[in-house]
Amino acid sequence: MVIVMKPNSKESDINEISKVLSSLGLGVHISKGSERTIIGVIGDKRKLSDVPLELMNGVEKLVPIVESYKLAGRTFRPEPSVIDVNGVKIGGKELVIMAGPCAVESRDQIIAAAQAVKKAGAQFLRGGAFKPRTSPYSFQGLEEEGLKLLKEAKEATGLLIITEVTCEKAIEVAESYVDMFQIGARNVQNFQLLREIGRSKKPVLFKRGHSTTIDEWLNAAEYIMSEGNYNVVLCERGIRTFETATRNTLDISAVPVVKSLSHLPIIVDPSHAAGKTQYILPLSKAAIAAGADGLIIEVHPNPKCALSDAAQQLPPDDFYDLCKDISKIAEILGREFNYAG
Amino acid sequence: MVIVMKPNSKESDINEISKVLSSLGLGVHISKGSERTIIGVIGDKRKLSDVPLELMNGVEKLVPIVESYKLAGRTFRPEPSVIDVNGVKIGGKELVIMAGPCAVESRDQIIAAAQAVKKAGAQFLRGGAFKPRTSPYSFQGLEEEGLKLLKEAKEATGLLIITEVTCEKAIEVAESYVDMFQIGARNVQNFQLLREIGRSKKPVLFKRGHSTTIDEWLNAAEYIMSEGNYNVVLCERGIRTFETATRNTLDISAVPVVKSLSHLPIIVDPSHAAGKTQYILPLSKAAIAAGADGLIIEVHPNPKCALSDAAQQLPPDDFYDLCKDISKIAEILGREFNYAG
Amino acid sequence: MVIVMKPNSKESDINEISKVLSSLGLGVHISKGSERTIIGVIGDKRKLSDVPLELMNGVEKLVPIVESYKLAGRTFRPEPSVIDVNGVKIGGKELVIMAGPCAVESRDQIIAAAQAVKKAGAQFLRGGAFKPRTSPYSFQGLEEEGLKLLKEAKEATGLLIITEVTCEKAIEVAESYVDMFQIGARNVQNFQLLREIGRSKKPVLFKRGHSTTIDEWLNAAEYIMSEGNYNVVLCERGIRTFETATRNTLDISAVPVVKSLSHLPIIVDPSHAAGKTQYILPLSKAAIAAGADGLIIEVHPNPKCALSDAAQQLPPDDFYDLCKDISKIAEILGREFNYAG
Amino acid sequence: MVIVMKPNSKESDINEISKVLSSLGLGVHISKGSERTIIGVIGDKRKLSDVPLELMNGVEKLVPIVESYKLAGRTFRPEPSVIDVNGVKIGGKELVIMAGPCAVESRDQIIAAAQAVKKAGAQFLRGGAFKPRTSPYSFQGLEEEGLKLLKEAKEATGLLIITEVTCEKAIEVAESYVDMFQIGARNVQNFQLLREIGRSKKPVLFKRGHSTTIDEWLNAAEYIMSEGNYNVVLCERGIRTFETATRNTLDISAVPVVKSLSHLPIIVDPSHAAGKTQYILPLSKAAIAAGADGLIIEVHPNPKCALSDAAQQLPPDDFYDLCKDISKIAEILGREFNYAG
Incomplete structure (x- = not known):
């Protein structure tokens, strides 16, 4: 200093x-x-x-001359971390794609989504059981019922499961159903929750907040890591700016910046950044080209019937096209994604 | 629509x-x-x-043509709400000042702060027992021990007590010690916490988030109100912008805008907006002149010994000057504050 | 409405x-x-x-229901425009790369830069003769002397020349030396200048301002087009946000958004967005993957001797690598760039 | 450094x-x-x-350790500057109010506006002759004809005249008609224009840009001052943020921040910040309470007939009320404004 x-x-x-x-x-x-x-x-x-x-x-x-986070920084660990989630490695040569509906709505919906996602080569099924919504009058999720359906989908397809947790109780309930937790943008500085996640040791996808600087984000990751959980994967999902043409402004530069400051893997969520399906394909390609370790994408077997964020959920056919393009770009970049469509 | x-x-x-x-x-x-x-x-x-x-x-x-919040809006209740906190009315003719240290640190510190604050005419003592800090390596608060000290300070001075709660457990613990809860900026969309507060019925000071629009803020207030707790007082505390000369950018326009859209009272926190004591006096005067119903200000008996946010805590003498000025401006605006110094 | x-x-x-x-x-x-x-x-x-x-x-x-620009919109011209600049087509199948130093500094420097740029396959040499700098005490450009050197570099290499103009006088002086004008971010709403450019008919690269929404940017383009100059190429170069890890935040989504709202071509300037050479390569790949029609990149034969913005100018070897990567990605996207290195 | x-x-x-x-x-x-x-x-x-x-x-x-502007900083001149504009002093004990319509539209309009403004005690008549508008299809001002009408209004009332200049030609034309130039937000980094203003020596009101930091703004003022014109008055008029409830976000903190960094006077433009007349009164009071040296306010004798920015122009009666309130607040703050209504 x-x-x-x-x-x-x-x-x-x-x-x-x-x-x-x-x-x-x-x-x-x-x-x-x-x-x-x-x-x-x-x-x-x-x-x-x-x-x-x-x-x-x-x-x-x-x-200040030296950054205030330690465990999340390159000085602490100069080599990139590879996070192993029950056999799937995030941050290695292979790109990881997580996909599925915004919210778990029914058995039929989540099984159909899982099959579509699996077919394209994705490794993870995502689906919200606890939904934080801007208005209290919107659909809030199926809670534990939703977790059971996610587990059924896992058994049917072999996909790993990731779901958002929003409080201690949700962590306890979800612990036995899922392979990876997700912390959403609104909870990026809910330090109580971060400490709980830190104590759980389960891998966590940690989204950036709407107005969190990269420095604050890495300090928040430090809350999780300082409790002993080093299995943190970062996720850029757009920041709030004056521009309203997109739901958020995808900060694509966060990918190389995080890679230079931290050893943690980083993936990108183009769905929440764009807010509109028509922009998801170009933003996904851009994210991978910028060096991201993977993507998390909202896919719904029938978006027109989705109960939340319908405008940003891809139908399966568009998702196949996306995965195909990603596998080609991956190759050029010296990475790998096995498109299975 | x-x-x-x-x-x-x-x-x-x-x-x-x-x-x-x-x-x-x-x-x-x-x-x-x-x-x-x-x-x-x-x-x-x-x-x-x-x-x-x-x-x-x-x-x-x-x-959208009509806003999505109902209970927080002027259409639901055209007249301004006055929130009664154990006898002190917020939103009426009298201005309300809440003051005290960022964090409760010791019996001596909080009693000295309470006496100084009381002397100037403030109605509430503030003091953090649970401190959400950007870095996990910073002081995190005395927790229940801090609440006990706040209660002692109340008994010694007759001031009402307000403290921030950050999770369900904190609500349960704090319920019997304090007169009013505070929800901090980082938890503005921690909907789980908002629902809990909604069920508790105790009055709550609800701070705007770093990057929350006024529309989102009123929708978040709706989470609290839709559970039955209408005793919500809003608090503007600065938003995040590109300007770095101040810690945050105080959105002074939020005062008249909230007054036109909502019936809820609104006060201003110049300490967190400015981040430096030298700007607290001008911003406090501006807030009252813009129509705010009160202020919440960080005051420390000895800022040089503060354990957190030292740069933004006023020493008692400056706080007396501030209260004196506020009482004069109040009069011109047809409002009232009894400077007791 | x-x-x-x-x-x-x-x-x-x-x-x-x-x-x-x-x-x-x-x-x-x-x-x-x-x-x-x-x-x-x-x-x-x-x-x-x-x-x-x-x-x-x-x-x-x-x-408002309908956007207020006309000539720049898709409704006016549903098909993408291809702008022909003395034989080089911008917005067609072939990607266009403009490269060169921030400022023209000397004959040796600009000739060396032109040769390096040409060698990699770029079609345009860029170089500032009139430099708008934040501080009046910084180097302000060689003015007409710089234009003459650019013309020499053109004769030596066959590259087309693009340079920024900042006022009417600069337009008059530059008209006979260059193939394309550039309007910089700071002049995006200098309507007087836009009208002048509109009357000149020479193709223009029109950069987005630091805090210009896409809607305002297209309205500003309308100023140029409404004077009769339809040869407008847009350039995304980063917007101002709260994030300070990069000089600006590259709004990568602007590429697909502009393509959906307007028929005008759009290229990306990763150098000004990033502010640091280490991020230029990933951002360039991301821009092309997102669908941009080209790039404008700062390249200096010897960045350590640059008189302005040294930190964001690539040395020739890094530029060759970049062009090679771009040519491979172009192919996958069904586009084309002839890496000549 | x-x-x-x-x-x-x-x-x-x-x-x-x-x-x-x-x-x-x-x-x-x-x-x-x-x-x-x-x-x-x-x-x-x-x-x-x-x-x-x-x-x-x-x-x-x-x-960087030391700021890069010199002449605009407190280190260069520790005492506040008082700028004398043909007898009216800006930055002294007396508050200065500049008022008038957004644009000069006709003799009747500007004379009526001048009389209303004069009646309330304002010292300056403002009125745009050259209007930079976002869309090229909006009214662009009467140009020299407008300046002549402003001069007539001056002769009729004794008010000083201030008008915006947008290019060198406008400076030349306006020089003999007006007492003070104004540089608008869009031209804050039009360095060519700033140098011209610097050479003219006439006092200038220098507005902050939509996304200009205070540091950049003072560096831009340095462009004017380094050409020998020290008669610079700054004007805060709102910055661009994510909040859309107001046209811009008035950065009220800029008033005390500028006062601590610079010796130049600063006034506030609540009309452009708010964008709606209903917020102008509270923001004006806040600005003066925060320590501003004056206000510039849009007043139109008949806002419903205004040709531009109608929603933010006050009718004369509201302006009288505003001036009356300002004169009372001024007294409490140890300043002075002679309400003449």
Whole structure:
């Protein structure tokens, strides 16, 4: 950390700060510039978390030099992590596709969705049992009944199951039914929930929030990891901006940025970013071309009958086309996806 | 709701949509323009929540006409609501000021804070017992121990107590200690938590999220109200924008906008918006001048020793000056605040 | 356009509005809903541009149904436009790559850049002669001297030349030296400049502004087209958001969105979006995979000696790799780029 | 400036950088931390503007310590500037109100507007002669004819005149008619125009752009000042965010932030921020309470007949009420505004 002093700061202010830093076992490096004096702080920044340096006399601002997450960063683990979810590896050479309806609605619907998804080569079936909706008057999910149907679909197809959990109770209930948890965008800084997930050890797909910076996102991942669960896969799903032509603005740059800052795998959710099926194919191709480790896509056997987010759920035929294109692009990029359609 | 058809939509598409709407008991009003046909839907929009109209043939987009919240809106209750919290009325003629440290740290600290806050005329003592922090390595609050200290401070000064709750367990624990709950910005769409608060009936201060539109915020308030708790006070605390000179961008316009759309009272939190004490006084005056029903301000008996957010906590003397100024502005605006300093 | 009336609007208000609309030769369609009356306006919206409908008694808001640009829209021209710039076609099967240094600095630099760019198969040499810089104390460009050097580079390599123009004088000076003008992000709503470009008829690359919605961007393109210059190529270059990990946030969705709303070609500038060379390759691949008609990329023969934006200029070797990858992806997408390296 | 080195940077990288800095006459201060080495650069940062330090081996990033504007900053002039516009002082004890219609439409309109504005105590008449409009099909202003009408209104009332200029020609034409120029939000980084204004020496009201940070805005002001025109008054008018309930989001914090960073006066434009007359009064009061030196407000003698931006133009009676309220708040704040109504 660097402490920038005000133009008119006094020698005694600088001495006072040096004393405090030294008393905490931190090194001090004073550098007098033509307009400002700056003080470099050497040592573990966390020793300073309870010291309000910015209020000491003569201090103008603090400039962090090292990021505040540790376990999620490249410094902690320089090589990319590969997360093994009951045999399927995320972050390796093979691309991973998770697909299925926004919400589990009925046995027929989820079995049909699972079969369609399996047919194209996807490795995971997604489907919401607990649905956080903007309006309290919208469909809120089948809860445990939905989880049972997901398990049936798994038995019928061999697909792995991923579902969103929104509270401690949901974690407890879902634990035995699913292979991977999902934390949704609205809960990205629900630290209570993150700690619970951290204690569960089950792999988790961790979505970015609508207005979370990449730095905050990696700090939030740190909440999960600091409880001992290192099986975290990140998911970019669009951020909120002034543009309203799409539901959210897919931050495609997050893919290479996360890859440079963190060892965690990252996949992309084009469905929530776009909000419209017509943009899902181009955005999926872009995500893979940018280096994403996979995709999570909303697919519904009959979108016109969907109970939630109908406009962004692909019909099976479009999903097959998408998987076919992805498998071709994968090859060029030195990756792999086995289109099974 | 208005359905806008594509330029090339067919008569049969329009007929198909009319049939669906009629079958749901909704009125249909077709209007053929020079470039587009639009279909007005007459009746309760909620009947449509499970019908994916946007996927029907020929449909270009849906345009909502009526907001989707009901209980929080002016149509439901045209007069402003006044929320009574154990004798203190929020939303009436008198302005309400809530103040206290970011986090409860010790008996001495919270008693000193309470006395300072009381002296200036504030009606509520605030203080965090459960602290959601961006990094898992920062101070996370004293939990129940903190609540006990808040209760002691109440007994010593007669101030009402408000504290943030972050999960069901926190609600249960805090219920008997505090007069009012606070939902923080990060939990604005933690719908599970909102429903719990809705069932508790205790008054709640409901902060806007970093990237929540006013429409989404009122829909989230609807989650609380639809469970039967109408004692909701809104709190504008800054939104996330591209500007980094302040911690957040205080959306001062939210005050008159909320007043025009909703009957709920609204107060302003200048401390989290500004992130720096030097801007709290001007922003507090601006908030009251814009019509806010009160303020929530971070005050610490000794900011230099604060364990969290030190840079945005006012020392008592500055808080007295602020309350004095507010009482003068209140008078001009036909409102009232009894500065007691 | 749809006029939404307030809940308490009167019959007489509605009659008054109907009268005004009829007097302008516009059709009127009244639709009484359960909570609101709405009035559909039938005919050319431009007749209303001087009538402040939103101030008429009983009016709550106006909802536009049809976009306000004409010439730039798909309704005006359903087929994609292909812009011919002295023999190179933009928007056809072949992808177009424009590359070169941020600023023209010297004969040696621009000739070396042109040769490197040509070698990889790019069709255009870019290079700034007039540089709009955030600080007045930064290098501002060689002006006409720079244009002469660009022309020399053209003669030496056969590349077409594109350069940014920032004012009328620059247009006059540059007209005879270059094949295509560029309007930069900061001038996206400099309507005076847009009209001048409109009158010049020379093809123009029209960059999106930092905070321009796609709708505003197409309306701004309309300024150029309404003066008779239809040779407009759009360029997405990143928008301003809260995220600071990249210089701007590349709005990759703008590619398919623009393709669905407009017939104009669109290319992508990953250099200004990323702000760092390490992200240019993944973003370039993503742009092409999303359907862009080409790229404009900053390439400098020796980035370490660049006089402006050094951090985002690729060295030639990285540019060759990029072009090679692009040519492979193009093939899979049914497009074409002749990597010549 | 501080240079942050990568974790794995080598001694030889650091030596190389030191050599370059020394050769430019800059001081070097090396500080080895536990995770990173940082290099403090001592001396005038501008010497580095042509050296791409970020590309040197081992460099991770550059952290600026001192802002890049000089003349606009508090370090250059610690006391607030008071700008004298033909006898009216902006930035002193007295608040300044500029008011008038969005566009000059006719002699009757502008004279009526001037008389209404004068009656309330405003010191300036505003009125657009050159109107930059989002769509090329909207009313674009009366140009020189409008300036003549403004001058007539000045002669009739004694009000000073302010009008927006959008290009060099407009500056030349307007120079002899008006007392103060205005640069609109869309031209905030039209550096060519800023330099022209800088050379003209006439006082200028300089609006913030839709997505301009305060730092960029002060750097843009520097363009005007570095040409010798120090008579710059800043104007906050709302920034673009995700919120759509208002036309723009008024960044009220910009008032105290600008006051702390710069000596230039700052006024607020609530009309363009709000976009609706009903919010202008609360936002005006908030602006003054936050410390603004004045307001610029759209007032039209008959808003229902306005040719542009009708929804945000106040009728005279509402403007009188506003001025009365402002004069009362001014007194409490130790400032002054002579309501003359």
